[in-house]
Amino acid sequence: MISIFIDGKEIQCHEGKNLLWLALANHIYIPNLCAIKERAEAYGACRLCYVEVEGEDRPVTACTTTVREGMVVNTKGERALRLARTAFELTLSNHPVDCAHCLKSGSCELQKIARHLGVKLSTKKLKKFLREQPIDETSPVFIYEPNKCVLCGRCVWYCQEKIKTGAIGFAYRGFHRWVTTFNDEPVGLSECGNRIELAEICPVGAFVAKVKQDNKSRINETGG
Ligand code: SF4
Ligand code: FES
Incomplete structure:
Protein backbone atom coordinates (compact mmCIF):
# COMPACT_ATOMS: atom_id res chain seq x y z
CA MET A 1 0.00 0.00 0.00
CA ILE A 2 1.05 3.60 -0.61
CA SER A 3 -0.20 6.94 0.74
CA ILE A 4 -1.01 9.98 -1.34
CA PHE A 5 -2.67 13.31 -0.53
CA ILE A 6 -5.44 14.84 -2.58
CA ASP A 7 -6.60 18.29 -1.47
CA GLY A 8 -5.02 17.60 1.91
CA LYS A 9 -6.85 14.30 2.39
CA GLU A 10 -4.61 11.29 2.96
CA ILE A 11 -5.61 8.30 0.87
CA GLN A 12 -4.10 4.84 1.08
CA CYS A 13 -4.24 2.69 -2.01
CA HIS A 14 -2.41 0.08 -4.02
CA GLU A 15 0.41 1.24 -6.24
CA GLY A 16 -0.42 1.79 -9.90
CA LYS A 17 -3.90 3.23 -9.36
CA ASN A 18 -5.21 5.84 -11.74
CA LEU A 19 -5.44 9.29 -10.14
CA LEU A 20 -8.82 10.25 -11.61
CA TRP A 21 -10.59 7.09 -10.50
CA LEU A 22 -8.93 7.13 -7.10
CA ALA A 23 -10.09 10.72 -6.48
CA LEU A 24 -13.64 9.98 -7.64
CA ALA A 25 -13.81 6.84 -5.48
CA ASN A 26 -12.85 9.02 -2.52
CA HIS A 27 -15.57 11.58 -3.25
CA ILE A 28 -13.20 14.18 -4.66
CA TYR A 29 -14.70 15.40 -7.90
CA ILE A 30 -12.49 16.12 -10.89
CA PRO A 31 -14.37 17.14 -14.06
CA ASN A 32 -14.20 14.57 -16.83
CA LEU A 33 -16.09 13.65 -19.98
CA CYS A 34 -14.03 11.15 -21.91
CA ALA A 35 -12.91 8.84 -19.10
CA ILE A 36 -14.17 5.26 -18.88
CA LYS A 37 -12.97 3.17 -15.98
CA GLU A 38 -12.83 -0.06 -17.93
CA ARG A 39 -10.84 1.42 -20.76
CA ALA A 40 -7.29 0.07 -20.68
CA GLU A 41 -5.71 3.31 -21.90
CA ALA A 42 -7.09 6.76 -21.12
CA TYR A 43 -8.48 8.57 -24.15
CA GLY A 44 -7.31 11.95 -22.84
CA ALA A 45 -9.42 14.00 -25.24
CA CYS A 46 -11.60 16.34 -23.20
CA ARG A 47 -8.77 18.01 -21.20
CA LEU A 48 -11.11 18.76 -18.32
CA CYS A 49 -9.39 16.71 -15.63
CA TYR A 50 -6.37 18.94 -15.00
CA VAL A 51 -4.88 18.87 -11.49
CA GLU A 52 -1.68 20.19 -9.98
CA VAL A 53 0.89 17.74 -8.61
CA GLU A 54 3.63 18.94 -6.28
CA GLY A 55 6.98 18.85 -8.07
CA GLU A 56 5.47 19.01 -11.58
CA ASP A 57 6.11 22.14 -13.67
CA ARG A 58 2.65 22.26 -15.12
CA PRO A 59 -0.80 20.78 -14.45
CA VAL A 60 -1.35 17.17 -15.53
CA THR A 61 -4.48 15.34 -16.66
CA ALA A 62 -5.66 13.10 -13.84
CA CYS A 63 -7.00 10.42 -16.19
CA THR A 64 -3.52 9.79 -17.60
CA THR A 65 -1.68 9.92 -14.28
CA THR A 66 -0.70 6.95 -12.14
CA VAL A 67 -0.33 7.62 -8.43
CA ARG A 68 2.95 7.13 -6.59
CA GLU A 69 4.00 7.06 -2.95
CA GLY A 70 3.83 10.46 -1.24
CA MET A 71 2.20 12.24 -4.20
CA VAL A 72 0.58 15.56 -3.26
CA VAL A 73 -2.28 16.56 -5.55
CA ASN A 74 -4.27 19.79 -5.65
CA THR A 75 -7.49 19.64 -7.66
CA LYS A 76 -8.30 23.28 -6.93
CA GLY A 77 -5.12 25.00 -8.11
CA GLU A 78 -5.78 28.09 -10.22
CA ARG A 79 -3.49 26.99 -13.08
CA ALA A 80 -5.29 23.66 -13.40
CA LEU A 81 -8.73 25.24 -13.17
CA ARG A 82 -7.83 27.83 -15.80
CA LEU A 83 -6.84 25.09 -18.26
CA ALA A 84 -9.99 23.11 -17.49
CA ARG A 85 -12.19 26.19 -17.95
CA THR A 86 -10.62 26.91 -21.33
CA ALA A 87 -11.19 23.31 -22.46
CA PHE A 88 -14.76 23.47 -21.19
CA GLU A 89 -15.51 26.72 -23.03
CA LEU A 90 -14.15 25.14 -26.19
CA THR A 91 -16.49 22.18 -25.69
CA LEU A 92 -19.43 24.53 -25.14
CA SER A 93 -18.63 26.42 -28.34
CA ASN A 94 -19.72 23.29 -30.20
CA HIS A 95 -22.75 22.44 -28.10
CA PRO A 96 -26.25 23.93 -28.46
CA VAL A 97 -27.26 24.87 -24.92
S1 SF4 B 1 -21.12 12.91 -26.41
FE1 SF4 B 1 -20.88 12.17 -28.51
S2 SF4 B 1 -19.08 10.82 -28.47
FE2 SF4 B 1 -19.75 11.14 -26.33
S3 SF4 B 1 -21.11 9.38 -25.94
FE3 SF4 B 1 -22.41 11.08 -26.57
S4 SF4 B 1 -22.65 10.81 -28.80
FE4 SF4 B 1 -20.90 9.55 -28.15
S1 FES C 1 -11.12 12.81 -18.51
FE1 FES C 1 -10.96 13.60 -20.52
S2 FES C 1 -8.84 14.16 -20.64
FE2 FES C 1 -9.02 13.31 -18.67
Missing part, protein backbone atom coordinates in the same frame (compact mmCIF):
# COMPACT_ATOMS: atom_id res chain seq x y z
CA ASP A 98 -31.01 24.43 -24.49
CA CYS A 99 -31.35 22.76 -21.09
CA ALA A 100 -35.03 23.64 -20.74
CA HIS A 101 -35.86 21.32 -23.64
CA CYS A 102 -33.11 18.73 -23.23
CA LEU A 103 -34.00 15.26 -21.94
CA LYS A 104 -30.63 14.90 -20.21
CA SER A 105 -31.16 18.05 -18.19
CA GLY A 106 -30.53 17.24 -14.55
CA SER A 107 -28.19 14.35 -15.31
CA CYS A 108 -26.06 16.07 -17.95
CA GLU A 109 -22.35 16.15 -17.15
CA LEU A 110 -22.01 19.60 -18.71
CA GLN A 111 -24.30 21.07 -16.07
CA LYS A 112 -22.28 19.43 -13.30
CA ILE A 113 -18.96 20.58 -14.75
CA ALA A 114 -20.24 24.13 -15.27
CA ARG A 115 -21.23 24.32 -11.61
CA HIS A 116 -17.89 22.90 -10.50
CA LEU A 117 -15.78 25.23 -12.64
CA GLY A 118 -17.98 28.29 -12.12
CA VAL A 119 -18.54 28.68 -15.86
CA LYS A 120 -21.88 29.70 -17.34
CA LEU A 121 -23.24 27.18 -19.85
CA SER A 122 -24.37 30.10 -21.98
CA THR A 123 -20.86 31.60 -22.04
CA LYS A 124 -20.25 33.75 -25.09
CA LYS A 125 -16.49 33.88 -24.72
CA LEU A 126 -15.93 31.79 -27.83
CA LYS A 127 -17.76 31.96 -31.14
CA LYS A 128 -20.28 29.13 -31.57
CA PHE A 129 -19.70 26.53 -34.27
CA LEU A 130 -22.75 24.29 -34.22
CA ARG A 131 -23.36 21.22 -36.35
CA GLU A 132 -26.58 21.03 -38.29
CA GLN A 133 -27.26 17.31 -38.49
CA PRO A 134 -30.85 16.01 -38.34
CA ILE A 135 -32.13 14.24 -35.22
CA ASP A 136 -32.14 10.47 -35.72
CA GLU A 137 -35.15 8.68 -34.17
CA THR A 138 -34.78 5.38 -36.02
CA SER A 139 -33.76 3.36 -32.96
CA PRO A 140 -36.59 1.76 -30.97
CA VAL A 141 -34.84 2.60 -27.70
CA PHE A 142 -32.96 5.88 -28.06
CA ILE A 143 -32.90 9.18 -29.89
CA TYR A 144 -29.63 10.39 -31.36
CA GLU A 145 -29.08 14.13 -31.61
CA PRO A 146 -25.63 14.53 -33.19
CA ASN A 147 -25.55 18.28 -32.75
CA LYS A 148 -25.26 17.84 -29.00
CA CYS A 149 -22.30 15.47 -29.16
CA VAL A 150 -19.21 16.63 -27.27
CA LEU A 151 -16.94 14.05 -28.94
CA CYS A 152 -16.08 12.28 -25.71
CA GLY A 153 -15.75 8.97 -27.55
CA ARG A 154 -17.61 6.90 -24.95
CA CYS A 155 -20.23 5.54 -27.34
CA VAL A 156 -17.60 4.69 -29.94
CA TRP A 157 -15.55 2.83 -27.32
CA TYR A 158 -18.67 1.00 -26.15
CA CYS A 159 -19.61 -0.21 -29.63
CA GLN A 160 -16.08 -1.11 -30.59
CA GLU A 161 -14.71 -2.59 -27.38
CA LYS A 162 -17.69 -3.81 -25.38
CA ILE A 163 -19.98 -5.24 -27.98
CA LYS A 164 -17.36 -5.52 -30.70
CA THR A 165 -19.45 -4.21 -33.56
CA GLY A 166 -17.67 -1.03 -34.59
CA ALA A 167 -21.07 0.08 -35.88
CA ILE A 168 -20.45 3.72 -35.03
CA GLY A 169 -17.32 5.80 -35.20
CA PHE A 170 -15.96 9.30 -35.71
CA ALA A 171 -16.09 10.86 -39.15
CA TYR A 172 -14.47 14.03 -40.51
CA ARG A 173 -12.21 16.45 -38.64
CA GLY A 174 -12.28 19.70 -36.72
CA PHE A 175 -15.68 21.31 -36.19
CA HIS A 176 -17.25 18.91 -38.70
CA ARG A 177 -16.25 15.88 -36.67
CA TRP A 178 -19.19 13.80 -35.53
CA VAL A 179 -20.23 10.31 -34.52
CA THR A 180 -21.96 8.40 -37.26
CA THR A 181 -22.45 4.96 -38.78
CA PHE A 182 -20.88 3.35 -41.81
CA ASN A 183 -22.17 5.26 -44.85
CA ASP A 184 -24.04 7.59 -42.47
CA GLU A 185 -26.95 5.15 -42.42
CA PRO A 186 -29.60 5.75 -39.70
CA VAL A 187 -28.16 4.62 -36.38
CA GLY A 188 -31.30 2.60 -35.61
CA LEU A 189 -30.47 0.31 -38.53
CA SER A 190 -26.94 -0.33 -37.30
CA GLU A 191 -25.80 -3.15 -35.04
CA CYS A 192 -25.89 -0.71 -32.10
CA GLY A 193 -29.41 0.39 -32.98
CA ASN A 194 -31.15 -1.27 -30.05
CA ARG A 195 -28.51 -0.62 -27.42
CA ILE A 196 -30.02 1.48 -24.64
CA GLU A 197 -26.55 1.51 -23.07
CA LEU A 198 -25.64 4.27 -25.52
CA ALA A 199 -28.08 6.60 -23.76
CA GLU A 200 -26.61 5.58 -20.42
CA ILE A 201 -22.98 6.03 -21.39
CA CYS A 202 -23.43 9.33 -23.25
CA PRO A 203 -22.71 12.14 -20.75
CA VAL A 204 -24.83 14.72 -22.60
CA GLY A 205 -28.09 14.86 -24.52
CA ALA A 206 -26.75 13.34 -27.73
CA PHE A 207 -28.04 9.83 -26.98
CA VAL A 208 -31.16 9.81 -24.80
CA ALA A 209 -33.54 7.01 -23.91
CA LYS A 210 -36.88 7.03 -25.74
CA VAL A 211 -38.70 5.87 -22.62
CA LYS A 212 -37.57 9.03 -20.92
CA GLN A 213 -38.95 11.11 -23.76
CA ASP A 214 -42.29 9.27 -23.64
CA ASN A 215 -42.51 9.92 -19.90
CA LYS A 216 -41.70 13.56 -20.41
CA SER A 217 -44.39 14.02 -23.06
CA ARG A 218 -46.90 12.26 -20.80
CA ILE A 219 -45.97 14.61 -17.98
CA ASN A 220 -46.36 17.60 -20.30
CA GLU A 221 -49.73 16.34 -21.55
CA THR A 222 -51.08 15.89 -18.04
CA GLY A 223 -49.47 19.11 -16.83
CA GLY A 224 -47.63 17.05 -14.17
Whole structure:
Protein backbone atom coordinates (compact mmCIF):
# COMPACT_ATOMS: atom_id res chain seq x y z
CA MET A 1 0.00 0.00 0.00
CA ILE A 2 1.05 3.60 -0.61
CA SER A 3 -0.20 6.94 0.74
CA ILE A 4 -1.01 9.98 -1.34
CA PHE A 5 -2.67 13.31 -0.53
CA ILE A 6 -5.44 14.84 -2.58
CA ASP A 7 -6.60 18.29 -1.47
CA GLY A 8 -5.02 17.60 1.91
CA LYS A 9 -6.85 14.30 2.39
CA GLU A 10 -4.61 11.29 2.96
CA ILE A 11 -5.61 8.30 0.87
CA GLN A 12 -4.10 4.84 1.08
CA CYS A 13 -4.24 2.69 -2.01
CA HIS A 14 -2.41 0.08 -4.02
CA GLU A 15 0.41 1.24 -6.24
CA GLY A 16 -0.42 1.79 -9.90
CA LYS A 17 -3.90 3.23 -9.36
CA ASN A 18 -5.21 5.84 -11.74
CA LEU A 19 -5.44 9.29 -10.14
CA LEU A 20 -8.82 10.25 -11.61
CA TRP A 21 -10.59 7.09 -10.50
CA LEU A 22 -8.93 7.13 -7.10
CA ALA A 23 -10.09 10.72 -6.48
CA LEU A 24 -13.64 9.98 -7.64
CA ALA A 25 -13.81 6.84 -5.48
CA ASN A 26 -12.85 9.02 -2.52
CA HIS A 27 -15.57 11.58 -3.25
CA ILE A 28 -13.20 14.18 -4.66
CA TYR A 29 -14.70 15.40 -7.90
CA ILE A 30 -12.49 16.12 -10.89
CA PRO A 31 -14.37 17.14 -14.06
CA ASN A 32 -14.20 14.57 -16.83
CA LEU A 33 -16.09 13.65 -19.98
CA CYS A 34 -14.03 11.15 -21.91
CA ALA A 35 -12.91 8.84 -19.10
CA ILE A 36 -14.17 5.26 -18.88
CA LYS A 37 -12.97 3.17 -15.98
CA GLU A 38 -12.83 -0.06 -17.93
CA ARG A 39 -10.84 1.42 -20.76
CA ALA A 40 -7.29 0.07 -20.68
CA GLU A 41 -5.71 3.31 -21.90
CA ALA A 42 -7.09 6.76 -21.12
CA TYR A 43 -8.48 8.57 -24.15
CA GLY A 44 -7.31 11.95 -22.84
CA ALA A 45 -9.42 14.00 -25.24
CA CYS A 46 -11.60 16.34 -23.20
CA ARG A 47 -8.77 18.01 -21.20
CA LEU A 48 -11.11 18.76 -18.32
CA CYS A 49 -9.39 16.71 -15.63
CA TYR A 50 -6.37 18.94 -15.00
CA VAL A 51 -4.88 18.87 -11.49
CA GLU A 52 -1.68 20.19 -9.98
CA VAL A 53 0.89 17.74 -8.61
CA GLU A 54 3.63 18.94 -6.28
CA GLY A 55 6.98 18.85 -8.07
CA GLU A 56 5.47 19.01 -11.58
CA ASP A 57 6.11 22.14 -13.67
CA ARG A 58 2.65 22.26 -15.12
CA PRO A 59 -0.80 20.78 -14.45
CA VAL A 60 -1.35 17.17 -15.53
CA THR A 61 -4.48 15.34 -16.66
CA ALA A 62 -5.66 13.10 -13.84
CA CYS A 63 -7.00 10.42 -16.19
CA THR A 64 -3.52 9.79 -17.60
CA THR A 65 -1.68 9.92 -14.28
CA THR A 66 -0.70 6.95 -12.14
CA VAL A 67 -0.33 7.62 -8.43
CA ARG A 68 2.95 7.13 -6.59
CA GLU A 69 4.00 7.06 -2.95
CA GLY A 70 3.83 10.46 -1.24
CA MET A 71 2.20 12.24 -4.20
CA VAL A 72 0.58 15.56 -3.26
CA VAL A 73 -2.28 16.56 -5.55
CA ASN A 74 -4.27 19.79 -5.65
CA THR A 75 -7.49 19.64 -7.66
CA LYS A 76 -8.30 23.28 -6.93
CA GLY A 77 -5.12 25.00 -8.11
CA GLU A 78 -5.78 28.09 -10.22
CA ARG A 79 -3.49 26.99 -13.08
CA ALA A 80 -5.29 23.66 -13.40
CA LEU A 81 -8.73 25.24 -13.17
CA ARG A 82 -7.83 27.83 -15.80
CA LEU A 83 -6.84 25.09 -18.26
CA ALA A 84 -9.99 23.11 -17.49
CA ARG A 85 -12.19 26.19 -17.95
CA THR A 86 -10.62 26.91 -21.33
CA ALA A 87 -11.19 23.31 -22.46
CA PHE A 88 -14.76 23.47 -21.19
CA GLU A 89 -15.51 26.72 -23.03
CA LEU A 90 -14.15 25.14 -26.19
CA THR A 91 -16.49 22.18 -25.69
CA LEU A 92 -19.43 24.53 -25.14
CA SER A 93 -18.63 26.42 -28.34
CA ASN A 94 -19.72 23.29 -30.20
CA HIS A 95 -22.75 22.44 -28.10
CA PRO A 96 -26.25 23.93 -28.46
CA VAL A 97 -27.26 24.87 -24.92
CA ASP A 98 -31.01 24.43 -24.49
CA CYS A 99 -31.35 22.76 -21.09
CA ALA A 100 -35.03 23.64 -20.74
CA HIS A 101 -35.86 21.32 -23.64
CA CYS A 102 -33.11 18.73 -23.23
CA LEU A 103 -34.00 15.26 -21.94
CA LYS A 104 -30.63 14.90 -20.21
CA SER A 105 -31.16 18.05 -18.19
CA GLY A 106 -30.53 17.24 -14.55
CA SER A 107 -28.19 14.35 -15.31
CA CYS A 108 -26.06 16.07 -17.95
CA GLU A 109 -22.35 16.15 -17.15
CA LEU A 110 -22.01 19.60 -18.71
CA GLN A 111 -24.30 21.07 -16.07
CA LYS A 112 -22.28 19.43 -13.30
CA ILE A 113 -18.96 20.58 -14.75
CA ALA A 114 -20.24 24.13 -15.27
CA ARG A 115 -21.23 24.32 -11.61
CA HIS A 116 -17.89 22.90 -10.50
CA LEU A 117 -15.78 25.23 -12.64
CA GLY A 118 -17.98 28.29 -12.12
CA VAL A 119 -18.54 28.68 -15.86
CA LYS A 120 -21.88 29.70 -17.34
CA LEU A 121 -23.24 27.18 -19.85
CA SER A 122 -24.37 30.10 -21.98
CA THR A 123 -20.86 31.60 -22.04
CA LYS A 124 -20.25 33.75 -25.09
CA LYS A 125 -16.49 33.88 -24.72
CA LEU A 126 -15.93 31.79 -27.83
CA LYS A 127 -17.76 31.96 -31.14
CA LYS A 128 -20.28 29.13 -31.57
CA PHE A 129 -19.70 26.53 -34.27
CA LEU A 130 -22.75 24.29 -34.22
CA ARG A 131 -23.36 21.22 -36.35
CA GLU A 132 -26.58 21.03 -38.29
CA GLN A 133 -27.26 17.31 -38.49
CA PRO A 134 -30.85 16.01 -38.34
CA ILE A 135 -32.13 14.24 -35.22
CA ASP A 136 -32.14 10.47 -35.72
CA GLU A 137 -35.15 8.68 -34.17
CA THR A 138 -34.78 5.38 -36.02
CA SER A 139 -33.76 3.36 -32.96
CA PRO A 140 -36.59 1.76 -30.97
CA VAL A 141 -34.84 2.60 -27.70
CA PHE A 142 -32.96 5.88 -28.06
CA ILE A 143 -32.90 9.18 -29.89
CA TYR A 144 -29.63 10.39 -31.36
CA GLU A 145 -29.08 14.13 -31.61
CA PRO A 146 -25.63 14.53 -33.19
CA ASN A 147 -25.55 18.28 -32.75
CA LYS A 148 -25.26 17.84 -29.00
CA CYS A 149 -22.30 15.47 -29.16
CA VAL A 150 -19.21 16.63 -27.27
CA LEU A 151 -16.94 14.05 -28.94
CA CYS A 152 -16.08 12.28 -25.71
CA GLY A 153 -15.75 8.97 -27.55
CA ARG A 154 -17.61 6.90 -24.95
CA CYS A 155 -20.23 5.54 -27.34
CA VAL A 156 -17.60 4.69 -29.94
CA TRP A 157 -15.55 2.83 -27.32
CA TYR A 158 -18.67 1.00 -26.15
CA CYS A 159 -19.61 -0.21 -29.63
CA GLN A 160 -16.08 -1.11 -30.59
CA GLU A 161 -14.71 -2.59 -27.38
CA LYS A 162 -17.69 -3.81 -25.38
CA ILE A 163 -19.98 -5.24 -27.98
CA LYS A 164 -17.36 -5.52 -30.70
CA THR A 165 -19.45 -4.21 -33.56
CA GLY A 166 -17.67 -1.03 -34.59
CA ALA A 167 -21.07 0.08 -35.88
CA ILE A 168 -20.45 3.72 -35.03
CA GLY A 169 -17.32 5.80 -35.20
CA PHE A 170 -15.96 9.30 -35.71
CA ALA A 171 -16.09 10.86 -39.15
CA TYR A 172 -14.47 14.03 -40.51
CA ARG A 173 -12.21 16.45 -38.64
CA GLY A 174 -12.28 19.70 -36.72
CA PHE A 175 -15.68 21.31 -36.19
CA HIS A 176 -17.25 18.91 -38.70
CA ARG A 177 -16.25 15.88 -36.67
CA TRP A 178 -19.19 13.80 -35.53
CA VAL A 179 -20.23 10.31 -34.52
CA THR A 180 -21.96 8.40 -37.26
CA THR A 181 -22.45 4.96 -38.78
CA PHE A 182 -20.88 3.35 -41.81
CA ASN A 183 -22.17 5.26 -44.85
CA ASP A 184 -24.04 7.59 -42.47
CA GLU A 185 -26.95 5.15 -42.42
CA PRO A 186 -29.60 5.75 -39.70
CA VAL A 187 -28.16 4.62 -36.38
CA GLY A 188 -31.30 2.60 -35.61
CA LEU A 189 -30.47 0.31 -38.53
CA SER A 190 -26.94 -0.33 -37.30
CA GLU A 191 -25.80 -3.15 -35.04
CA CYS A 192 -25.89 -0.71 -32.10
CA GLY A 193 -29.41 0.39 -32.98
CA ASN A 194 -31.15 -1.27 -30.05
CA ARG A 195 -28.51 -0.62 -27.42
CA ILE A 196 -30.02 1.48 -24.64
CA GLU A 197 -26.55 1.51 -23.07
CA LEU A 198 -25.64 4.27 -25.52
CA ALA A 199 -28.08 6.60 -23.76
CA GLU A 200 -26.61 5.58 -20.42
CA ILE A 201 -22.98 6.03 -21.39
CA CYS A 202 -23.43 9.33 -23.25
CA PRO A 203 -22.71 12.14 -20.75
CA VAL A 204 -24.83 14.72 -22.60
CA GLY A 205 -28.09 14.86 -24.52
CA ALA A 206 -26.75 13.34 -27.73
CA PHE A 207 -28.04 9.83 -26.98
CA VAL A 208 -31.16 9.81 -24.80
CA ALA A 209 -33.54 7.01 -23.91
CA LYS A 210 -36.88 7.03 -25.74
CA VAL A 211 -38.70 5.87 -22.62
CA LYS A 212 -37.57 9.03 -20.92
CA GLN A 213 -38.95 11.11 -23.76
CA ASP A 214 -42.29 9.27 -23.64
CA ASN A 215 -42.51 9.92 -19.90
CA LYS A 216 -41.70 13.56 -20.41
CA SER A 217 -44.39 14.02 -23.06
CA ARG A 218 -46.90 12.26 -20.80
CA ILE A 219 -45.97 14.61 -17.98
CA ASN A 220 -46.36 17.60 -20.30
CA GLU A 221 -49.73 16.34 -21.55
CA THR A 222 -51.08 15.89 -18.04
CA GLY A 223 -49.47 19.11 -16.83
CA GLY A 224 -47.63 17.05 -14.17
S1 SF4 B 1 -22.65 10.81 -28.80
FE1 SF4 B 1 -22.41 11.08 -26.57
S2 SF4 B 1 -21.11 9.38 -25.94
FE2 SF4 B 1 -20.90 9.55 -28.15
S3 SF4 B 1 -19.08 10.82 -28.47
FE3 SF4 B 1 -20.88 12.17 -28.51
S4 SF4 B 1 -21.12 12.91 -26.41
FE4 SF4 B 1 -19.75 11.14 -26.33
S1 FES C 1 -11.12 12.81 -18.51
FE1 FES C 1 -9.02 13.31 -18.67
S2 FES C 1 -8.84 14.16 -20.64
FE2 FES C 1 -10.96 13.60 -20.52
